[in-house]
Amino acid sequence: MKHLSVALFLMLAIAAPAIAAPEDMANDIAAEIMSPYCPGVTLHDCPSAEADQLRARITGWAEAGWSKARIMAQLESEFGSTIRATPTPEGGGLTAWALPLLAVLLGSLLAALLARRWTEASDGERQLGATATAADAVTMTAEDRRRLDAELGVLRSGG
Amino acid sequence: MSLGGLGRPALVAAFFLMALAVGFSLWGALRRKNAAAEAGRRALTAGAGFVGVAGLALVSALFAHDFSLEYVTNYSSRALSRGYTMAALWGGMEGSLLFWTVLLTLFAALALRRPGGTTSMRGWATVVLSGISLFFLLLLLFPANPFRVLADVPADGNGLNPLLQSPGMLIHPPLLYTGFVAFSVPFAFGMAALATKRLDGNWLKQTRRWTLFAWSALSIGIVLGGAWAYTELGWGGYWAWDPVENASFMPWLTATAYLHSVVIQEKRGMFKVWNLSLILATYVLAVFGTFLTRSGILSSIHTFTEGPIGRWFLPFLAAMLIGGLAMIASRLDALKSKNSFDSLLSRESAFLANNVLFLAAAFAVLWGTIYPILMEAVSGVRVAVGPPFFNSVFIPIGLALIGLTGLGPLIAWRRMNKKAFFRMVRVPLIAGAVAVVAPAAAGVRSTGALIAFALCAFTFTAIIGEFVRGSRVHRSREQLGWASALGRALMRNRRRYGGYVVHLGVVLIVLGFAGSAFRVERSAHLAQGQAMQVGDYTLRYERLTRGDTPEKQIFQANISASRGGEVVETLEPQRNLHKVQQQFQSEVAIATGPVEDLYVVVTAIDPDGAASVRAFVNPLTWWIWMGAALMAVGMSVLLSERPARPAPAPAPAPVRRPAVAAR
Numbered sequence: 120m121k122h123l124s125v126a127l128f129l130m131l132a133i134a135a136p137a138i139a140a141p142e143d144m145a146n147d148i149a150a151e152i153m154s155p156y157c158p159g160v161t162l163h164d165c166p167s168a169e170a171d172q173l174r175a176r177i178t179g180w181a182e183a184g185w186s187k188a189r190i191m192a193q194l195e196s197e198f199g200s201t202i203r204a205t206p207t208p209e210g211g212g213l214t215a216w217a218l219p220l221l222a223v224l225l226g227s228l229l230a231a232l233l234a235r236r237w238t239e240a241s242d243g244e245r246q247l248g249a250t251a252t253a254a255d256a257v258t259m260t261a262e263d264r265r266r267l268d269a270e271l272g273v274l275r276s277g278g
Numbered sequence: 279m280s281l282g283g284l285g286r287p288a289l290v291a292a293f294f295l296m297a298l299a300v301g302f303s304l305w306g307a308l309r310r311k312n313a314a315a316e317a318g319r320r321a322l323t324a325g326a327g328f329v330g331v332a333g334l335a336l337v338s339a340l341f342a343h344d345f346s347l348e349y350v351t352n353y354s355s356r357a358l359s360r361g362y363t364m365a366a367l368w369g370g371m372e373g374s375l376l377f378w379t380v381l382l383t384l385f386a387a388l389a390l391r392r393p394g395g396t397t398s399m400r401g402w403a404t405v406v407l408s409g410i411s412l413f414f415l416l417l418l419l420f421p422a423n424p425f426r427v428l429a430d431v432p433a434d435g436n437g438l439n440p441l442l443q444s445p446g447m448l449i450h451p452p453l454l455y456t457g458f459v460a461f462s463v464p465f466a467f468g469m470a471a472l473a474t475k476r477l478d479g480n481w482l483k484q485t486r487r488w489t490l491f492a493w494s495a496l497s498i499g500i501v502l503g504g505a506w507a508y509t510e511l512g513w514g515g516y517w518a519w520d521p522v523e524n525a526s527f528m529p530w531l532t533a534t535a536y537l538h539s540v541v542i543q544e545k546r547g548m549f550k551v552w553n554l555s556l557i558l559a560t561y562v563l564a565v566f567g568t569f570l571t572r573s574g575i576l577s578s579i580h581t582f583t584e585g586p587i588g589r590w591f592l593p594f595l596a597a598m599l600i601g602g603l604a605m606i607a608s609r610l611d612a613l614k615s616k617n618s619f620d621s622l623l624s625r626e627s628a629f630l631a632n633n634v635l636f637l638a639a640a641f642a643v644l645w646g647t648i649y650p651i652l653m654e655a656v657s658g659v660r661v662a663v664g665p666p667f668f669n670s671v672f673i674p675i676g677l678a679l680i681g682l683t684g685l686g687p688l689i690a691w692r693r694m695n696k697k698a699f700f701r702m703v704r705v706p707l708i709a710g711a712v713a714v715v716a717p718a719a720a721g722v723r724s725t726g727a728l729i730a731f732a733l734c735a736f737t738f739t740a741i742i743g744e745f746v747r748g749s750r751v752h753r754s755r756e757q758l759g760w761a762s763a764l765g766r767a768l769m770r771n772r773r774r775y776g777g778y779v780v781h782l783g784v785v786l787i788v789l790g791f792a793g794s795a796f797r798v799e800r801s802a803h804l805a806q807g808q809a810m811q812v813g814d815y816t817l818r819y820e821r822l823t824r825g826d827t828p829e830k831q832i833f834q835a836n837i838s839a840s841r842g843g844e845v846v847e848t849l850e851p852q853r854n855l856h857k858v859q860q861q862f863q864s865e866v867a868i869a870t871g872p873v874e875d876l877y878v879v880v881t882a883i884d885p886d887g888a889a890s891v892r893a894f895v896n897p898l899t900w901w902i903w904m905g906a907a908l909m910a911v912g913m914s915v916l917l918s919e920r921p922a923r924p925a926p927a928p929a930p931a932p933v934r935r936p937a938v939a940a941r
Binding site for chain 1: 512518620627631635656664667670675798800864881890
């Protein structure tokens with residue numbers, strides 16, 4: 120099992136994305152900026168003719184060999200920083216990213232603590248119960264165990 | 279003939295009847311007076327009848343082209359087809375709120391029609407449902423009156439927004455509203471349980487079918503919204519994390535958490551506070567969604583109408599949230615349950631993890647949706663939170679949930695030893711590994727997609743294994759063939775296997791989502807006879823044909839798609855001019871299949887017939903719709919389960935009468 124996990128992990132790690140064609144890079148960028156022409160919609164999803172033109176300009180820049188960072192900088196200088204479809208992870212924008220992460224971490228931590236506490240409480244009760252019922256313990260024969268498994272199977276399937 | 283004139287008087291009558299319903303049922307609930315509670319219920323039913331009359335009045339006015347009504351003028355026209363004339367009912371704010379109220383009062387009347395439970399329980403549920411109805415009737419009578427009359431009656435109306443003129447719009451909004459509104463029933467009974475201190479599982483049993491019905495309608499409504507976006511908006515996708523999409527997704531997430539966590543309360547008597555909090559959150563989020571959609575607080579392509587209802591909604595939302603939380607807080611002692619897990623490796627733990635993830639997902643979506651509003655309020659600067667944010671935050675949680683969907687059924691209730699656990703997960707793990715190795719060996723290089731494939735394969739195999747185990751028992755016990763045994767298992771335990779069918783549908787949907795990692799998109803400006811390349815396809819723009827209908831001028835491009843030199847499809851996307859709105863609208867053409875969709879949209883047509891074409895190859899998208907169909911089958915199985923009978927009510931405690939009454 121361990122070997123399988125390691126092999127899978129390595130396979131996922133080396134599955135690096137291939138180098139994108141200029142049009143693919145332009146499409147990626149269009150999906151990462153808001154459209155100046157359609158409120159609340161990314162440039163990629165905006166159906167207006169102006170959006171078509173801006174997408175074509177971005178493709179042109181990509182085909183001319185501009186890097187993604189340079190294209191983003193060009194767009195920000197033309198339309199302002201609000202063109203980015205995600206808050207930058209600094210200053211006030213950091214809270215946008217940090218809070219969901221904190222929610223997952225704190226939620227998981229709380230759930231783990233509660234589950235542990237409830238399990239310990241249950242263990243304690245079981246120990247008490249075990250002392251009380253030790254005298255009544257019965258040994259199950261192989262035939263009884265087979266019948267019990269069959270009946271449990273029926274119950275599990277709803278029969 | 280239009281019945282539009284009946285609308286407002288009917289709403290006024292309904293308002294007074296709902297006020298009576300609140301009064302009588304409150305009295306009945308507080309004093310345990312059966313007659314008063316019954317009078318309240320009847321007033322609510324009569325009010326529902328009048329709301330229904332108002333709804334019919336607006337529909338009649340739309341079909342009769344009664345342009346004396348402002349709403350009819352704004353959202354319909356003589357040229358509009360009958361189907362879309364019906365859709366105009368929910369095409370604008372006032373009409374959609376009326377539609378919401380029709381559904382709300384109808385569901386309330388249906389949920390309360392059978393005498394069952396205690397007088398005070400039904401009384402309190404009536405108070406809550408008629409109170410909510412009263413709020414929506416207030417909106418309809420004042421800021422969102424759909425029966426406002428125009429001084430100058432125009433000869434024709436403005437028509438329906440062309441984007442809404444899609445078959446999906448005939449079903450998608452009604453289903454979403456049905457889902458949102460139907461959650462008011464479990465919410466009302468949950469609040470009634472708090473008010474009456476009847477905090478056992480009875481209120482869950484009484485409302486289980488309503489919860490399932492609401493969740494099913496919301497689920498299908500969300501998927502149909504995605505299908506509408508895919509076939510109508512022309513950007514090649516189905517989900518854009520638009521605030522309005524998020525508004526429907528947030529209550530779905532909390533409701534899904536609730537559907538899972540009630541199982542723990544039913545089986546183990548735990549999570550009582552949690553379940554009440556979840557149904558409260560679900561309903562508040564459902565109303566919050568309507569507030570987002572209809573208040574104009576967020577700019578969105580879905581926010582077709584903006585109105586002055588925000589200031590009405592906010593106090594209502596606050597009252598529900600604060601009131602609900604205060605009720606839960608006041609009953610904390612009675613809600614205390616004996617929480618114990620026999621083992622950390624148990625189905626109970628899996629359910630707990632499932633709830634944490636669903637809640638974290640709901641919070642992440644809520645936070646991303648309201649973050650721009652909060653930032654604007656605090657700093658005055660409006661920032662955008664778009665799809666890249668939601669994808670980054672949600673996808674890891676979503677993938678973890680898919681893994682849990684497979685893991686959950688493999689773990690036994692109460693406790694499971696590690697050896698048995700590894701025996702159960704062995705085959706699904708191998709399937710997951712194959713789902714990574716095979717595509718990776720074939721050259722797939724998207725880590726996210728490989729993880730998704732692995733988890734889908736793991737979960738799919740785990741669930742199929744459950745069906746096999748269940749069928750095997752019936753096969754050996756009743757000497758049945760595999761198909762009959764499977765059918766027997768499904769029908770004998772509809773809740774369990776119906777749920778698994780829903781989970782299989784979810785797996786297929788996630789498989790479809792994973793396919794988007796391999797999307798190819800190209801754009802080109804083509805003269806007739808020119809060609810472009812997208813993926814393995816060569817698209818040739820053969821010719822342009824023109825047509826004309828009373829509603830629109832049609833410009834249809836004929837595009838042949840060939841692969842390996844052979845024509846495999848002919849696609850006919852359109853770019854149409856809607857005459858009333860003088861607005862161009864693209865109609866997408868899609869050649870769909872299990873492997874991939876070829877999706878073509880014309881975004882502009884020049885006077886000389888040259889066309890701007892966007893083409894996409896969308897792998898595996900077909901599986902999203904198949905998954906949704908499978909989910910619908912699973913939901914039908916779940917809903918066909920015979921409703922659980924609530925435990926009989928205990929004998930009423932003697933009512934302490936005030937001194938004046940005793941005299």
